[in-house]
Amino acid sequence: MIKLEDIKGRKALSLLWLYEGRNPYLLNLKETLNKKGKLSLTPTQESYIIDNYDKEPIRVDRVIAISTYLGEEFKKSADLSFVPQRIYVGFVLAETEKSYHVFGKLTQKQVEFRMYWLPKTQVMEDPYFKPVDIDVDFKKYIELDTMGRVPYKHQEDGVKFLLSRNGCILADDMGLGKSYQAIMAALEANTNKILIICPASTKINWKREIQMFGETDISIVNSFNWEPAKWTIINYDILKNYHTITPSTKKERAAIDFFDREIWEENFGLIICDEAHKLKDHKSKRGAIVGELSQNPTTERIWLLTGTPVANRPKDFYNLLKLIKSPLADNWPFYMQRYCDAKYLYKKLPSGGTRKILVAKGESNLNELSLKSRNYVMRRLKTEVLDMPDKIVTPIHHELTDSQRTQYEYLWEEYLAERKAKKKKGTPDKDLVEIILLRRFMAMTAIQNTIDMAEDAIEEGQKVVIFTTFNDEQAELAEHFGKRCVVHNGSMNETEKQRSVDNFQINGKAEVFIGNIISAGVGITLTEGTVVIFNSFDWVPGNNEQAEDRTYRIGQEKTVNVYYQLFEDTITTTMWYTVLKKRDIIDKIIGTGSDDRTFELIDYIIESENED
DSSP states (O other): OOOHHHHHHHHHHHHHHHOOSOOHHHHHHHHHHHHHSOOOOOHHHHHHHHHHTTOOOEEEEEEEEBOHHHHHHHHHHHTOSSOOSEEEEEEEEEEOSSEEEEEEESSTTOOSOEEEEEEGGGBOSOTTOOOOOOOOOTHHHHHHOTTOOOOOHHHHHHHHHHHTOSEEEEOOOTTSOHHHHHHHHHHHHTOSOEEEEEOGGGHHHHHHHHHTTTOOOEEEOBTTBOOOOSEEEEEGGGGGGTOOOOOSSHHHHHTOSOOOOHHHHTOOSEEEEETGGGGOOTTSHHHHHHHHHTTOTTOOEEEEEOSOSOSSSTHHHHHHHHHTTOGGGSOHHHHHHHHSOOEEEEEEOTTSOEEEEEEOOSOOOHHHHHHHHTTTEEOOOHHHHOOOOOEEEEEEEEOOOHHHHHHHHTHHHHHHHHHHHTTOOSOOOHHHHHHHHHHHHHHHHHHHHHHHHHHHHHHTTOEEEEEESSHHHHHHHHHHHGGGEEEEOTTSOHHHHHHHHHHHHHOTTOOEEEEETTTSSSSOOOTTEEEEEESSOOSSHHHHHHHHTTTSSTTOOSOEEEEEEEETTSHHHHHHHHHHHHHHHHHHHHOOSOOOOOOOHHHHHHHHHHHO
16 A cells, blocks of 8 residues: 655655756755765655745845744754854745754854744744835925825835735824825826725725825715726625625535625725724635725735724734735734634534534734734834824722612612513523623713813813713714704714714804714814813724724824723723723734834844854
8 A cells, every 4th residue: 555655755856856946955865865876864854855945035134033942952952152042044945834944143153044943932023024125205295185184104114004905904003194195105006996995984085185186086885886086985784785705615605696796806006005904804804895996806905994903802903914015914723822812612503413613712923923923014103203292091989879879889780670561572692782781871970070071171271172972962962062062973964973073173153072982083183172082982992993093193282181980899990991901902013112123133142243
């Protein structure tokens, strides 16, 4: 009987005989084979040959940091007098799921390049990282811009970053001008057809900003009218109207009479996804559609814009990385186990058998994930890149009165009594309903505190932005402020929403803006406001931060004070500390510090000489 491993071995040897590449490891094996006429290969060597015989070494030419543990191992194996902290990588010869095989040097005194295996867990930087090195004449965009804007240094760097990568994530802090950077980069890329996918509330803003550069061939797509242009703007919610997701089976395909393919057939060269965290779920319609569109052979570039690339968990980051074709997303099980602390569980099936499933437990190895995603993600904070005023976030703590506490504690029982009185059928989901009831109760309880704080700010000549979650909460606040306020919520059409924003920004009598966190939390500018009060807030850190930064944006010239209303020993404090924990996880993944990942080779050589 012929063994499979024998066949694999014969294939590897045949490939080795014919090898004409430049991989020194394969060339050494070939030389040995030629001299001896035969060669006994290990299973690892066979796999290496088969996987890499048709791949050329990738030139890297950079110094990367390694762990102390790996440095100590190299010190022993290379008989060094010091523990190397970095290694010069000339080429990446091969890559496995767990390691890089590189050709490089440990010290300057090392005359010849040698081959080293670098476990990925012990490499502290992405060896493939490409520094931005591209020339852009920004003067022409300053001249084109009807607003006369001059890009900040961080915006110039952002444009160059986008241009230097076909797939990437611009994850700048909210208010740093991501759309402005993306439009300039798109103009510089000279792409014929550009698709911009964004929330419905920001479509008009995108059109306005593109027009500022003298562009006129712009189309905003609605639910019933596909009219593409050079710049085609469409919202996430109606993507399904113009692209049918390809079913996975023939039976499912046969059941569909007609496939919408308007977006695909338009052959966009560039896709820009604003608020791209909305694509975190690849199983959602919008996630699946954009996933398919990114595979169109004519789509050379896809840029994702989001201030919150990780909404809650590292699992949320995976699909964004997959959309931009990052190697980090090549292996779903590995990603889940490595960065999401995933474990395999066995689920019993009705048939009596078991099914092996992978369940994410949370987060793990976040520093490594941050490091390895840096080639594809650019993130800058306001405090790092701009001479902007401070934004001060303050939780305001309150105590419930005795009567409020009693009502809070008996809320569920009151709800059940009401259901019984109204003869409602069915069993409510206690956890879900109770949480919503408690949140709504606390939102209504916070109103008087919010009013008092807002009135104090107005007396000092400041404009106030108030964020809400529930309709009745917003209505009561609006009733108090009357003609002095404008409102913004999901039931309004886009014209009404924009009128609210414009009134607040232009009309001196509009002293208060009351907006729903989701509706008014993205895509609008409220820089006339200097006080932000969250009468209620969201479980998702990104939603709160997006809302905060409607006022703290380019154009803001004053300090912005942000207040969260909290009541001790209630759902509000539970939410607050949950949000803080989530934000800490997110910061560990995407980073918030300055980028010091690159090292000059000359500095490395000098340090190595000193250590020797």
